[in-house]
Amino acid sequence: MSEPTQRRILIVEDEQPIADTLVYALGTEGFATEHCLLGRDALAALGRGGFDLMVLDVGLPDMNGFDLCRELRRGNEIPVIFLTARAAEIDRIVGLEIGADDYVVKPFSPREVAARVRTILRRARLAPDPAAAPTAPSEARPSTPGFRVDDEAQCIHYRGQTLDLTRYEYLLLKTLLESPRRVFSRGQLMQRVWTAPDHSLERTVDTHIKTLRSKLKAVDPTADPILTHRGVGYSLGTGR
Numbered sequence: 001m002s003e004p005t006q007r008r009i010l011i012v013e014d015e016q017p018i019a020d021t022l023v024y025a026l027g028t029e030g031f032a033t034e035h036c037l038l039g040r041d042a043l044a045a046l047g048r049g050g051f052d053l054m055v056l057d058v059g060l061p062d063m064n065g066f067d068l069c070r071e072l073r074r075g076n077e078i079p080v081i082f083l084t085a086r087a088a089e090i091d092r093i094v095g096l097e098i099g100a101d102d103y104v105v106k107p108f109s110p111r112e113v114a115a116r117v118r119t120i121l122r123r124a125r126l127a128p129d130p131a132a133a134p135t136a137p138s139e140a141r142p143s144t145p146g147f148r149v150d151d152e153a154q155c156i157h158y159r160g161q162t163l164d165l166t167r168y169e170y171l172l173l174k175t176l177l178e179s180p181r182r183v184f185s186r187g188q189l190m191q192r193v194w195t196a197p198d199h200s201l202e203r204t205v206d207t208h209i210k211t212l213r214s215k216l217k218a219v220d221p222t223a224d225p226i227l228t229h230r231g232v233g234y235s236l237g238t239g240r
Contacts, residue, residue: 007052007121011035012042012068013083014061018106022055025110026117039063043071051078053117058084058095066098073099077167079120081113097204099167101194144180144236146225159219168193169215172208176226176236185233209234 009031013019016037023033034051036042039060046054054072058065069080079101086105095103101120104113148157156163156173165173171193176184184192186205194204213226227235 006030006032008032008034008050009117010042010045010051010054012037012039012054012060012065013057014038014059015057018057018083021110022113025114029114029118031114031117037061039065039068042068046072046076046078052121053079053081055081055083055113055117056100058082058086066094069095069098069100073166081116081120083108083113097168097207144177144225146220146223147177149174149177158216161219163215163219165212165215169208169212172205173212176234180236183229183233183235188233205234 009026011019011022011026011033013022013035014037019035019037023035026033034045036045039062042054042056045051056065056069060068065082065084069082072078072080080099081102081104082095082100083104083106084095102116104116146159150157154170156165156170156177163169163173172189175189175192186203189205209226209228213224216223216225225237227237229235
């Protein structure tokens with residue numbers, strides 16, 4: 001079923017037959033596509049704007065797809081799906097940790113890629129729009145003691161300081177803050193925070209928890225509000 005309004009997808013793939021297959025599959029689903037063979041051309045296209053999602057091959061001739069994604073994430077939150085021949089779990093974890101929304105291993109079904117594109121864009125539409133007009137006074141709402149979540153600015157304050165969080169760190173901490181004391185399994189956090197998660201990648205939750213703890217301790221070295229429940233998952237404490 002086609003999207004109700006046409007969305008633009010940037011395909012960055014140096015193998016023309018694969019790119020042609022993706023262009024056809026996405027086109028039949030109602031998406032408009034643009035294809036780039038090189039990373040530098042993709043960055044130029046992204047600089048012009050207007051894309052809703054990028055399908056990015058990891059192994060490009062002029063630069064590594066992971067490096068392109070890292071550069072992109074400095075100022076652009078466009079969803080990214082990696083395409084790669086690397087099936088190792090560590091490569092998939094790296095892809096998610098640097099800001100990708102999904103990871104597809106070659107060979108793949110073009111229809112599956114199209115389905116994942118639809119899923120990611122659907123979730124993006126359901127996410128709060130920081131540019132939307134507020135329906136209530138634009139004050140950060142109180143949360144667990146010591147924290148304040150500002151939904152409009154999409155940021156979290158801790159002990160009066162604004163935390164410098166990546167998108168997934170923000171969503172992960174926000175999930176824990178919304179249900180203090182609730183113990184979330186890694187699988188539950190993957191389902192809530194990551195798009196189309198694969199349970200074999202639950203270890204990436206541990207990595208993000210580690211970086212979150214480091215950023216919280218940089219503000220208050222005496223506190224450790226994220227609690228580990230061995231063999232179960234994580235929760236957020238409510239102590240001062």
